[in-house]
Amino acid sequence: MSETEEEKKKRRPGAPRILIAGTGSGCGKTTLTCGILYGLVRQGYSPAAYKCGPDYIDSMFHSRVLGIETGNLDSFFTDDQTLRALLAGRQADIHVIEGVMGYYDGMGFTENGSASEIASLTKTPVILTVNARGMSRSVLAVLRGFLESQSWPGIKGVIFNQLSPVLYPDIRREAQKLGVRVLGYVPRLPEAAFESRKLGLVTPGEIEGFRDKLALLYDSLKDSLDWDSIWELAESAPDLTGFAAGEEKVFNGIKIAVAKDEAFCFLYQDNMEFLRRLGCEIACFSPLHDSGLPEEADALILNGGYPELYADRLEKNGSMRRAVKKAVENGMPVIAECGGFMYLHRRLQDEKGEYHEMAGVLPGDCYRTPKLSRFGYITMKAEKDNLLCRAGETLKAHEFHYYDSTCPGDAFAAKKGGGRAGWMAGVADKTMYAGFPHLYFYGNKKAAYAFVEAAEKYGKRRKNITISETVRGKDPGA
Template identity: 30%
Template structure:
């Protein structure tokens, strides 16, 4: 049974600095010559970009519902066989959501390092630490780290407030040189953050002087039998748009396509690159097309090649921002309208508030595919949805899924390993 030191980095809420701490800790151990594998709890595309930069390895998602318990177990066991340290960044607050980060920690016996923002707080820090440590007996709290601390005196007050049965892991001072900037979908993408590596290095240096820098105890992960999947995409060439406008891609999705026998290639609409020669199917992922709309509208080579791909009747799968790129136009939050590809009739508008959030699932003749949705845009179209996704824990309507000729488009970000047969059908253009 593979064993590896492992730690889940969580907090009482969002905004505590979990990503900053996880990235700094990963960089610290990487610099010490250790192979670090980092995971992110829940569906997320932005935090993993930063964590991949810090650790030097792709960051997979762990979620007991979307990925599934067996899927999470398989990913963790594979990591334990290869790595010297496993780090898992939690999502929201430790006990928030169903399933929660706490559920994941309890299921796999991973201890939790709680990061608590101490800004505008003194002795109440100890009460929060006590609550996190004792709320669920099946969750093991490794210790607490104070973040956003104002001074050494402030740090002493915080440490003295922590009950003696809870380990003090140290503190990080408030600093604009460490802080990671945010935008409406969360953190900025890794490539957009000024001096990102310097920020991560400074965090690593600060953590090096704390008890958090010590290797946590080993956790045993049950080995899983390899999945036997048919080569249902053998010989197919699948192209994916990938750049700052289209970057919301689960690494596990790419891995699945390759396991099914496909060759995956990338191109950049922002760089006005054409769809690669010999492409059989095209994937347009989510991202931030609204931030790059004028550049996309001017990328005539990319546009012509995508239109030619569609005209040839070859499959196109578009998710969220990729779907918006296919519409007639896109209007940003400032009211500026920009023409898009015109392959789907309709218009999208960006808003200041969320228009879609939460886990989603899609029924098909192959069974259920899990996924999620997170968008600030709305879409007006005369297209009639072929079907809708559904929400697993709510009666609220799911996202529409549109089919127009060889195009399938939806706001849902699918986790393709949850249903390999359906994923293969989508890229073959088959009925589902």
């Protein structure tokens, strides 16, 4: 039965909601979040999902579970008003937020940008995921430590991951004495585990039998979790009334070509939403499978991803490589982040150490390194006027990559968020931003405007050329 407009009006802005936090990376919060989301869908609800911080892959898992696009909540990129507005703006029966890393882990050795900060800013009840594998009574010490470290009392519930059903009654009884609601446990289910790689979990599209694993997980969680208490906790979250996204300038007739396929899968859906709010049409294309860019595109976004895993196939698609190079050299505005930046190089080294020809816009090569090259939030100060900002202005960004470049660029002076380390980064001019750092448009609205304005200018020039060539009797596509 479709929802009526009256039923939609009865929904509370941003509520009910919960935040699934963890004691650290790898504790099982993504598995638990996906299991809860899948269970809610199976029970007939329409949940919305969010990921704290700049992560792409966990959001992809949420999307696969729900069959819809999901968003991020990031207190480094956005101000408090925008953060709450992003949460309040989505229509859902329940809002489920997944934390990032450990609950208190933020920039440097602070809670800035952490799940705990986002929970506090949004007044969202927190369910802590505690991995109990290899422990029995010791899990109580872990739980006690997290409860006593709170600056804001947000942890209201706990779920124990990889816990034996035999131990659960005793642990539940003792944990309740700490003043927290024990909402169940997740037994060890190796056949339902999600595989990992260097940047975290592999993408859901690479997991064989993903839906079967979810079904197996839910078959266990439907009995081992206290679903009624989870709902009660979510219902206790206050409404986010009064928080709405501000009005934006609207452009007309602008088409943005956006790379999206197996190789280029790291994109913020919030970025696409923001471009649509500005009146842009999003035209997705595949550098792997398509022969050229979408027709009448006014700008290009090459997202991050894993191009090194598909380097051979990207090389063999010569028509796409030539189309991208021609478009950029003709002045089409382009944002190329991380994997997209790698694609613009002359050559790219794959995971086996072999080099493959790429688009050839940039003269250098991209090569793999044995360790994580950059990781975390950064600010970037422009050395000169460019596509996104003027000299001296600052952008907020995020980096996470093992690859490096022989021409990393020097358009920006980058500085680690919360630290002193600095380096030069990015290739930029009046029509291009290309570099390893990722941008989030809700945290860089002025840069997004500049990009769309450049697309508008390019589109007008393109249309004038087309009209001129048509008048002269020349086929503009020749």
